[in-house]
Amino acid sequence: MxxxxxxxxxxxxxxxxxxxxxxxxxxxxxxxxxxGLAGEAxxxxxxxxxVKAALEENGVAANVSEVGTLGLCFAEPxxxxxxxGGPRVFYRNVTPEIARSIVNxxxxxxxxxxxxxxGYLGEPGAAPDGIPDLNDHPMLGQQQRIALRNAGxxxxxxxxxxxxxxxxxxxxxxxxxxxxxxxxxEVLASGxxxxxxxxxxxxxxxxxxxxxxxxxxxxLCNCEEGDPGAFNDRGILESxxxxxVEGITIAGYACNANRGYIFIRHGHNQPIDxxxxxxxxxxxxxxxxxxxxxxxxxxDVEVALTGDSYVSGEExxxxxxxxxxxxMPRYRPPFPAQVGVFGKPSNINNVKxxxxxxxxIAKGGEWFAGIGxxxxxxxxxxxxxxxxxxxxxxxxxxAGLIEVPLGMTLRQVLFDMAGGVPNGKRMKLLQTxxxxxxxxxxxxxxxxxxxDFDVFRAAGAILGSGGIIVCDEDTCAVxxxxxxxxFCQYESCGKCFPCRMGMSHLLEILERISNLEGTEExxxxxxxxxxxxxxxxxxxxxxxxxxxxSSALRYFGDEFEAHIRExxxxxxxxxxxxxxxxxxx
Amino acid sequence: MDDATQSLIADAVNNQPQSTVxxxxxxxxxxxxxxxxxxxxxxxxxxxxDATVNDVWAVATFYPNFRFDPPxxxxxxxxxxxxxxxxxxxxxxxxxxxxxGLSDEGDTPDGKATLRYNTCLGAxxxxxxxxxxxxxxxxxxxxxxxxxxxxxxxxxxSH
Ligand SMILES: Cc1cc2nc3c(=O)[nH]c(=O)nc-3n(C[C@H](O)[C@H](O)[C@H](O)COP(=O)(O)O)c2cc1C
Ligand code: SF4
Ligand code: FES
Ligand code: FES
Numbered sequence: 001m002x003x004x005x006x007x008x009x010x011x012x013x014x015x016x017x018x019x020x021x022x023x024x025x026x027x028x029x030x031x032x033x034x035x036g037l038a039g040e041a042x043x044x045x046x047x048x049x050x051v052k053a054a055l056e057e058n059g060v061a062a063n064v065s066e067v068g069t070l071g072l073c074f075a076e077p078x079x080x081x082x083x084x085g086g087p088r089v090f091y092r093n094v095t096p097e098i099a100r101s102i103v104n105x106x107x108x109x110x111x112x113x114x115x116x117x118x119g120y121l122g123e124p125g126a127a128p129d130g131i132p133d134l135n136d137h138p139m140l141g142q143q144q145r146i147a148l149r150n151a152g153x154x155x156x157x158x159x160x161x162x163x164x165x166x167x168x169x170x171x172x173x174x175x176x177x178x179x180x181x182x183x184x185x186e187v188l189a190s191g192x193x194x195x196x197x198x199x200x201x202x203x204x205x206x207x208x209x210x211x212x213x214x215x216x217x218x219x220l221c222n223c224e225e226g227d228p229g230a231f232n233d234r235g236i237l238e239s240x241x242x243x244x245v246e247g248i249t250i251a252g253y254a255c256n257a258n259r260g261y262i263f264i265r266h267g268h269n270q271p272i273d274x275x276x277x278x279x280x281x282x283x284x285x286x287x288x289x290x291x292x293x294x295x296x297x298x299x300d301v302e303v304a305l306t307g308d309s310y311v312s313g314e315e316x317x318x319x320x321x322x323x324x325x326x327x328m329p330r331y332r333p334p335f336p337a338q339v340g341v342f343g344k345p346s347n348i349n350n351v352k353x354x355x356x357x358x359x360x361i362a363k364g365g366e367w368f369a370g371i372g373x374x375x376x377x378x379x380x381x382x383x384x385x386x387x388x389x390x391x392x393x394x395x396x397x398x399a400g401l402i403e404v405p406l407g408m409t410l411r412q413v414l415f416d417m418a419g420g421v422p423n424g425k426r427m428k429l430l431q432t433x434x435x436x437x438x439x440x441x442x443x444x445x446x447x448x449x450x451x452d453f454d455v456f457r458a459a460g461a462i463l464g465s466g467g468i469i470v471c472d473e474d475t476c477a478v479x480x481x482x483x484x485x486x487f488c489q490y491e492s493c494g495k496c497f498p499c500r501m502g503m504s505h506l507l508e509i510l511e512r513i514s515n516l517e518g519t520e521e522x523x524x525x526x527x528x529x530x531x532x533x534x535x536x537x538x539x540x541x542x543x544x545x546x547x548x549x550s551s552a553l554r555y556f557g558d559e560f561e562a563h564i565r566e567x568x569x570x571x572x573x574x575x576x577x578x579x580x581x582x583x584x585x
Numbered sequence: 586m587d588d589a590t591q592s593l594i595a596d597a598v599n600n601q602p603q604s605t606v607x608x609x610x611x612x613x614x615x616x617x618x619x620x621x622x623x624x625x626x627x628x629x630x631x632x633x634x635d636a637t638v639n640d641v642w643a644v645a646t647f648y649p650n651f652r653f654d655p656p657x658x659x660x661x662x663x664x665x666x667x668x669x670x671x672x673x674x675x676x677x678x679x680x681x682x683x684x685x686g687l688s689d690e691g692d693t694p695d696g697k698a699t700l701r702y703n704t705c706l707g708a709x710x711x712x713x714x715x716x717x718x719x720x721x722x723x724x725x726x727x728x729x730x731x732x733x734x735x736x737x738x739x740x741x742x743s744h
Contacts, residue, residue, distance in 0.1 A: 041708035041723030073710030228666025228705035261605075266613050266650070267719070268707060276602075302603050305613055307648025310704070324607020324634070326647040391709065393668040399710035431667055469709075471671050483670045487704055 008293050009172040012285055013163060020164035025085040029062040029107050032088075034078040034152065036069035036238045036270060037231060038400075042076040043095065050096035051079070054103035062107055068239020068270070070152025072139055073400035075118055078152070081106050087122025090134055138417050139398045144371065146387055147355035148403045151239035156274045159281035162242035168287060170361035171246050174253055175295040178361075184210060184254040187357065189365030191372075191385035196222055196313075196350030197433070197464045197540070199384070199453040208337035209255040209347040217257035218346040220322070221248050221354050223264045223271065224306060224313030227434030228487065230467035232389045233351035235401045237264065237271035240355075242278045245301060247354035249288065250361055252299040255347055260301040261322055262351075265308065276303050310491035314539045315348045317493065328495045329539040350465070352389050372406035373452040381454040388451045388466055394431075395472040397422045404451070411447040414470065425472040429556070432456070433464030435484045436544040438551030439477065442470075460551050462544075476571025477556035478563050482510040484548035492541060499542025502533040506549060514573065518564040523553070586625050593618045594626045598633050608634050608644045612651060620656035652699075658742035659698040661685065661734055662716040668709035677713045678702070680727035684734040697738055 023030055031051055035044040048066055055062050072078060075092035079099060082088045089112045091102055098116055105113045112128045119134030120127060127133065135141050145151070154161035162168070174183045188203030209217055221244060225233040237244060248260040262279075264272050279301055282288040290298045304322045306312045312320075312327030319341040321327035340346020360368045368386050375383035384406045390413065393399050397419030404413060414420060414427070421427045427442040433456070440446045440461045449455055456463040471480065489503035509526055512518045530546030537543045553560060559570040597618035598611045611630040615622055627641045634641070645651045663681050665674045685693050685700055692699050706714045711723025715730060717737045725733070 037707040037721060038710045038723065041706075041711040041714055041721035045720075073708075076711070225707075226704070228664075229668045229709050230705075231707050231709055234707050266617075269719075300604075302605060304603070304605060305610065307609060307613065308650040308704075309648055321609060322605070322607070324609035324611075324644065326644055393709040393712055394671050399712075401710070435667065467709075469668050469671065475671050480667065480671065483665070483667050487666070490704065 008286060009168065012168070012287075016160040016163035019160050023063060023161075024082060027061075027084065029060075029084065030082045031062055031064045031103075031107060032067045032080050032082075032152075032155075033064070033094075034069055034076050035066040036076075037234060037268070038069060038073040039076045039078070040270070042093070044077040046096050047077045047079060047094050047099045050099040051103055054100040055107065058103060058108040060103070060108045065155040066157075067154065068151050068156045068274075069235055069401055070140075071143075071148060071235070071401035071403075072118075072137070072398070074398045078118075080121075081112070083110065087120045087126040087128065089120045089128055089131060090118050091116040092118040138419065139400065139402065142408075142412070142417055143403050144387055144405050145403045146359050146368075147236060147243065147352055147389055148239070148401070149359070150243065151235065151401075154240065156239050156241055157277040159242055159278045159285065159287075162240065162246075162278070166362070167242055167358070168246055170358035171250055171253075171287065172293060174250055174361055175293055175297060180210065180254050180256055183250060183361060186361055186365040187254065190356075190360045190368035191365075191383060192353065192356055192360060192368065193382075193384060193453060194350055195352035195389070195465065196348075197462065199463075202349060202353050205337075205347060205349070206251065206255050208335070209257065209345055212337055212345040214345050216259070216344045217255060218341050218344055219248050219251045219255065219257050219260040220315075220318065220341065220346055220348040221260065221262040221351055222313060222315070222318060222348055223262060223351045224310075224318065225351075225465070226265065226310035226313050226491070227465050227467055229391060229393055229431065229469045230434055230465045231391050232401055232466050234264075234268055234271045235391070236351050236355050236389075237262075237275050241271070241275040242282075243355045243358055244351055245275070245278055245282055245288070247357035248301060249292070249299050250357050251347065251349065251354060253297050257347070258299060260299065261304045261341070262301065263304050263306060263318055263322060265312075266305040272303060272305070279303070309493070310487075311493040311539065311541050314541065317539070318348065319346065326493075328493045331538065352466075356386060373450060373455075380458070381452065384452045384454070388463065391467045392418050392470065393467070394470040395421050395425065395427075395475075396470040406451045408451050409447065410449050410451070410468075413451070414447070414468070421470065421472045423472075425474070427470060428473045429471040429475055429477060429480065430461075431469040431471070431480065431484070432467065433462030434467055435487045436540065436547050437462035437464050437467075438484075438547035439480065439555060440551070441555035443555075460554055462547075474572040476514075476569065476573050477552050477559045478510065478514050479571060479573045481548050481552040482507070482514050485510055485545075488541065488545045488548070492545075496536065496538045496542060498533045498536035499538075499545060502529045502537075502542065503545060505529050506546075510549075513560065513563050516563055516567040516569070518560075520564065522564065523560065586623060590619060590623075591625060594623075594629050598626070598629045606634075608636055608641055609648075612641070612645055616651060621652045621654060623653070623655075657692050657696055657699040659718055659737050659740075660701065660716075661698055661737070662701045662703045662706065663730075664703045664706045664712070664714045666703075666705035666709065668705075669713040672712035674713045676727050677715060677725055677730050680730045681715070681734060684731045698734075
């Protein structure tokens, strides 16, 4: 076996550090603008253009980068200015006009503009007068950022910036100092559970593939992310795709696989373009392809796109989509580790799962296992290590993307960090883990739930992919359930009739109830349909598809009663008249 | 079909940047290039992929993002996912329908615009969200949605 050397990596790292030094402490200021999906929706690209135009007008040279998201989505477009060697001063909700004045006063004039500043990040003591430390913002201060460690800080399309901030040290370490099995043992020891929904231990799953002697094996990274209300997978790929590319490469090494696919829904340009950009640079630097860093390990990665189909996020449907077919789930067995994509053994992980891997290798499985919640076998709690990457949206003061240690309570996240419900209203309902996750009431007991995969399951909800949609007292539980089932109906792939027909019937019944035309029998009818869906569906979509209804009945049964018996609305639904219908052809 | 479109199709199908080329990747490439999947494209994909025309139609009709007749000048999408729903997507959809003179998803009779509903545009933290000609706009109100649509209708066609 050829002995890998670190020489190549050391020279790459030296070049990366030289470039980073030039950016942060060189001859010109550095302006970074949030241009993730939320940044774009808030006008981030218009801000970038305004900054460039204003720099030209002033005749000032500065570096301008389109970064991903720091997670403070409520403050997007977020712009920050770093004068050479100084702290970064962040400005919130920047418009093109505000951007121009920031360029004039701060970038050209050297004086931070107080009016729109939200905080600074940098060495203590470097604080510009009167501007608070951004880490004192409740939304940021209590985070523990592992997968999001670079998000919003580096140019996501520049692999050198990732490397300058510690990137690829883990792969280098694995290739030079660990056998594939040792790398896998580290992930096993970390207790890392899959973040795609089912929370299955990643190291165990990797073992199924590692044990297969086939010379052609695949690692698939799932960024379908069709769950409405979830944007963390795309958030990672648009902010720091390199951590996922490094993670999938390490997974490939640990499983003796030779090819990887990162699977993204078409049309989401930032995640797609930025992931492709770092893959290309990784090839140029010898971090992908033949004999990575001079070792005997070779690995290829490419981006594969899917059309609009929620179910293509299901692991076997995803394989069909990569093969270019209709993304309908396959029968199991055979399981992916025996027969996966293109008939070859495959392992599939979510974006977040793979994004953790470099830090787990670099800092050790024990370190990661020390974060999170312990096991409690008596109560069927297996322990959840690491962090939760949560997407907060809906009626919440600070909407955005955060990473917090598992074990925090919902109350800490939603009130202490995210500022609760705005406008003095009452928090009523939480929709978690994607549409199939169902709803929770915002009762005291539920707000005290700790973030833990099994604790959530016991409460009838799913932590799953990490979406939390907060609803205030104006939201009607029946109306929201109708919306969730409309989604499930729209997205049923149509392969099995309990799911295809069941969803349509559930939607019809829920429409009837929302129109105050429901009958007493409707509740029993829905339960009957739900039982059949659960028992007779091939994939999780149909099996879990009754969750929105069952959880809503569990927590908000009285609202269903009010609509049915008293013919009374229990929320403000005056503008909610809409349920699209589509049955896949 | 004119020669220019024919060659755009051939180019899209035959020059894909990634190394794994499939029926779906080819259809997505055609959609990106010309905004729809004409029958000539189905034939081109079938011949490139050594598949039957039926196989290609099966894939094309499964994914609702594909359309089969030429695109309108502009494309308006409104999200109805739950984050947007609770933040008032219903009103945005009504405003978009009103601004376009439509009562549902679909094309305007004058060929100017298509209205599409979307299950999640990915900017949920800025709900309610819409996209015009593939550019996202968040925290829209019925008034701002109307304005954005009016501005788009007056701008250069996206295709
Ligand atoms: C209907 C359906 C949709 C799914 N969508 C996704 C998705 O968008 N992203 C994802 O990572 N997993 C999704 N999953 C779960 C995957 O099947 C799979 O369990 C997961 O990608 C494995 O990754 P993990 O072990 O890292 O969690 C979905 C499952 C079902 C049943
Ligand atoms: S359960 Fe539903 S989504 Fe899953 S395979 Fe069956 S029809 Fe398709
Ligand atoms: S449908 Fe529940 S309040 Fe109107
Ligand atoms: S739910 Fe509307 S953008 Fe995600």
